[in-house]
Amino acid sequence: MTQLNNAFTLFLSLLVEAMPFLLLGVLLSSVLLLFIDEQKLIARLPKNPLLGALVGSMVGFLFPVCECGNVPVARRLLMQGVPTPVAIGFLLAAPTVNPIVIWATWTAFRDQPEIVVLRIALSLIIATIVGWVFSVQKDLKPLLQPAIAKSWEYNFSPTQDFKKSTQASPLLQSGTFLLNQPGQMVRMDATVLQASLAATAPTKPLSDRLRLLVDNTIQELRELGAVLVFGSAIAAFIQVAVPREVILNLGYGPVTSIIAMMLLAAVVSICSTVDSFFALSFSSTFTSGSLLAFLIFGPMIDLKAIGLMLSIFKPKAVIYLFALAAQLTFLFTLFINLQII
Amino acid sequence: MIGGKFKRKQAKLSPSQAKSRAWFFTWLDVLAIGAWGILMLRYWLTGKLNLLIHPDYFWLVISGGIGLLIIASSKAWQLLRQRRSSKGAIVQHVTLFPPGMSSSLLLITAIMGLTFTPRVFASQTALDRGVTDSLGATRAQPQAFRSARNPEERSLLDWVRTLNVYPEPDAYAGQRAKVQGFVIHPPELPPDYILISRFVITCCAADAYPVGLPVKLSTSRQAYPPDTWLEVEGTMATDTLVGKRQLTIQATSLKPIAEPENPYEY
Numbered sequence: 001m002t003q004l005n006n007a008f009t010l011f012l013s014l015l016v017e018a019m020p021f022l023l024l025g026v027l028l029s030s031v032l033l034l035f036i037d038e039q040k041l042i043a044r045l046p047k048n049p050l051l052g053a054l055v056g057s058m059v060g061f062l063f064p065v066c067e068c069g070n071v072p073v074a075r076r077l078l079m080q081g082v083p084t085p086v087a088i089g090f091l092l093a094a095p096t097v098n099p100i101v102i103w104a105t106w107t108a109f110r111d112q113p114e115i116v117v118l119r120i121a122l123s124l125i126i127a128t129i130v131g132w133v134f135s136v137q138k139d140l141k142p143l144l145q146p147a148i149a150k151s152w153e154y155n156f157s158p159t160q161d162f163k164k165s166t167q168a169s170p171l172l173q174s175g176t177f178l179l180n181q182p183g184q185m186v187r188m189d190a191t192v193l194q195a196s197l198a199a200t201a202p203t204k205p206l207s208d209r210l211r212l213l214v215d216n217t218i219q220e221l222r223e224l225g226a227v228l229v230f231g232s233a234i235a236a237f238i239q240v241a242v243p244r245e246v247i248l249n250l251g252y253g254p255v256t257s258i259i260a261m262m263l264l265a266a267v268v269s270i271c272s273t274v275d276s277f278f279a280l281s282f283s284s285t286f287t288s289g290s291l292l293a294f295l296i297f298g299p300m301i302d303l304k305a306i307g308l309m310l311s312i313f314k315p316k317a318v319i320y321l322f323a324l325a326a327q328l329t330f331l332f333t334l335f336i337n338l339q340i341i
Numbered sequence: 342m343i344g345g346k347f348k349r350k351q352a353k354l355s356p357s358q359a360k361s362r363a364w365f366f367t368w369l370d371v372l373a374i375g376a377w378g379i380l381m382l383r384y385w386l387t388g389k390l391n392l393l394i395h396p397d398y399f400w401l402v403i404s405g406g407i408g409l410l411i412i413a414s415s416k417a418w419q420l421l422r423q424r425r426s427s428k429g430a431i432v433q434h435v436t437l438f439p440p441g442m443s444s445s446l447l448l449i450t451a452i453m454g455l456t457f458t459p460r461v462f463a464s465q466t467a468l469d470r471g472v473t474d475s476l477g478a479t480r481a482q483p484q485a486f487r488s489a490r491n492p493e494e495r496s497l498l499d500w501v502r503t504l505n506v507y508p509e510p511d512a513y514a515g516q517r518a519k520v521q522g523f524v525i526h527p528p529e530l531p532p533d534y535i536l537i538s539r540f541v542i543t544c545c546a547a548d549a550y551p552v553g554l555p556v557k558l559s560t561s562r563q564a565y566p567p568d569t570w571l572e573v574e575g576t577m578a579t580d581t582l583v584g585k586r587q588l589t590i591q592a593t594s595l596k597p598i599a600e601p602e603n604p605y606e607y
Binding site for chain 2: 002003005006008009010012013014015016017019020021023024027107108211214215217218219221222223225226229235236239243277278280283
């Protein structure tokens with residue numbers, strides 16, 4: 001009974017702490033999605049793969065989403081014709097390299113500023129490298145989910161009516177896609193972003209935009225809030241059910257500590273806006289490298305995000321992303337543990 | 342994929358059915374978000390927030406609660422207005438989870454939070470997490486350290502911090518102590534010893550860690566069961582416990598007290 005009560009208290013404490021950050025993230029992302037013209041943004045992106053990946057990794061500053069929010073945005077970017085390295089860089093880095101997460105990390109690790117700096121720097125580097133590697137694949141279609149590739153084709157019909165486009169026969173159209181035409185809408189089959197897409201049409205009056213802002217905020221809050229409830233429940237369960245000694249014993253070795261924390265990050269699937277508070281509870285006993293591994297790897301890949309990513313990519317591509325990100329995180333944080341960097 | 346299934350199911354509904362379904366789910370969203378706003382503000386108003394997070398972050402929770410209420414009420418206002426003027430269709434969004442599931446989950450958690458009261462961690466948790474008289478195993482470094490304090494004015498955490506700065510138990514022998522905390526019966530200590538402890542939090546309950554000092558009693562510890570809150574007065578002495586020299590309080594008076602409003606130390 002005590003255990004249950006403790007687990008519930010922990011669960012509530014994680015949620016109460018995370019909810020304001022989630023709200024802030026959702027509000028900011030809604031505001032930016034509604035008031036930033038993506039078409040212009042895309043037009044200015046560099047074509048060079050390495051530079052593109054780097055810029056993509058930093059676009060998170062404009063779309064401050066956690067790893068639950070970045071997948072729909074990355075998918076939309078891909079569909080709108082953003083170069084692959086930019087989209088992959090964004091997908092991996094945006095959950096970490098954004099003002100809210102940086103602020104939250106700073107709040108939690110004020111005593112260890114090096115954690116904050118290294119988290120951002122290493123996330124940028126890893127996301128850029130992975131984005132760059134993916135630029136070798138010029139045509140991303142073989143790696144995309146067939147549903148996406150297909151919807152890609154019939155989504156570029158010049159209608160913004162959701163019902164019409166779903167009822168339209170999914171006949172293959174010829175290979176020319178009409179991109180960047182003013183006023184043309186692209187239907188997202190997933191999602192929360194539909195409303196915001198509609199809102200970016202320049203003809204919409206402000207009151208409509210505000211209404212859509214509230215709608216978008218509510219939808220993201222509902223979706224991400226539910227994922228957060230799951231994440232917190234798992235985290236609370238692990239904290240109560242697994243004696244700390246078991247975890248702490250893993251935390252001493254330079255290699256085992258990193259593997260343990262990466263595993264934990266993948267399993268717990270806690271949102272990047274709040275994961276630094278979670279890591280804080282391990283900070284006393286784990287090596288800095290392993291804490292960084294948790295903070296870098298978790299936002300890129302976790303159980304919850306894999307589910308979301310499978311809505312864009314085929315499993316093969318997700319495995320590539322996973323393996324590359326894991327290896328790079330492991331290497332860099334091992335260097336830190338061994339004090340090579 | 343889930344969205345795909347849902348889409349097909351939606352297609353079978355008549356427009357009016359789809360509309361009333363959408364209406365229901367939108368209200369469910371409003372309820373769920375509103376309930377979370379109420380929950381967060383209620384924890385603050387009833388002082389239960391103390392049990393969950395560090396006071397430094399109260400403002401975050403309070404403004405978060407207000408923000409959630411504003412969003413919920415603006416949507417509710419909009420829905421009510423829409424019904425009156427009965428124009429403007431509700432957009433049915435296809436989402437990751439089946440409709441209503443996410444908001445139901447949020448609503449259920451909020452209702453659970455409103456019904457059950459979170460409880461402060463107790464001795465078993467402290468034992469699970471490993472009580473020490475050292476902050477070395479923890480991240481928190483002493484931040485506001487006042488060594489000029491009278492020994493009997495030091496809280497338990499002050500003692501632990503002092504001991505961390507100058508870890509020589511003999512230096513404190515004979516000083517008077519008066520500390521408050523809850524009782525732990527560590528199995529490895531002899532039966533006339535208890536551990537008087539407090540949880541320290543840096544951010545939220547997830548990172549709470551216990552600190553404590555052994556107390557030597559003149560009787561068996563059975564009179565002071567675990568989790569009882571005590572005010573212990575006595576003098577400091579050095580004991581060798583479990584093969585380690587430790588600063589110990591030789592108790593002269595033990596007074597049961599009520600669990601403090603703010604059970605954690607910071």
